[in-house]
Amino acid sequence: MKGFGTDEDTIMKILTSRSNAQRQQISVSFKTLFGRDFCDDLKSELTGKLEKVIVALMTPANMYDAQELRHAMKGAGTKENVLIEILASRSAPEICHIKKVFKEEYGCELEDSITGDTSGYFQRMLVVLVQANRDPDSKVNDGLVEQDAQDLFKAGEMKWGTDEEKFITILGTRSNVHLRKVFDKYMTISGYQIEESIGRETSGNLEKLLLAIVKNVRSVPGYFAETLYKAMKGAGTDDDTLIRVMVSRSEIDMLDIRKEYRKHHGKSLLQAIKCDTSGDYRNTLLLVCGGDDE
CATH class of the missing domain: 1.10.220.10 (Annexin)
Structure with missing residues (x-):
């Protein structure tokens, strides 16, 4: 980065061949040796999409998730797809870390930001995910599997209208191992994949969020x-x-x-x-x- 022009190849090759933890050490060493902030220098030397991906690589993982969530809710409009992608895919311990970083960085609770920017059952499902109270993957209770599958069937396909709360509670709190068994049992009971029923029984951002949760439970x-x-x-x-x-x-x-x-x-x-x-x-x-x- 010294002098006229930038050697992008060297920056790319070094930073992509190191782990995030190693990149943080490089940043610290850079400050010690040159008295300059490494990320600030990168931002001044790079532009556009290259700058964006390199700065993202230099950001600690939980900080990156917290920043993306913040940007998704900042200003006019909300990028619901970002909220869905991050909160539906992260484990309970990861969400706890993200919440901690979010509070430290922005001085407010992640849940409060979400409730201020979303509404309805979509908001309710996001809040349940942010609680990070999903059961740990452990021994599966076959009786509860049967009960949950029946409850989902009664809340959707068998009901005029939809009991969204039942979907939110089961999909937001049960372990992944348990839910995979529930989805199999649901197919046996109803003749439908759970994704088909969600598509019929819900719409909009709630539908997208529930489907994202199901897909993440599966793989x-x-x-x-x-x-x-x-x-x-x-x-x-x-x-x-x-x-x-x-x-x-x-x-x-x-x-x-x-x-x-x-x-x-x-x-x-x-x-x-x-x-x-x-x-x-x-x-x-x-x-x-x-x-x-x-």
């Missing part, structure tokens, strides 16, 4: 593979979603996401990124992605 990598596919599908690319998913999952389950992407969408994630992005921004995402799966 978190599968959910993110689909999210990436939608971000790059059709005319134009949803770069905000592309960056957020690639960065936030890079050290968690990127290999599994790549496998799911290849399985369901007929080409590798690497090939999709090559087709839908360009320049140094594309090269950075390709490095984050890793190898090809063709």
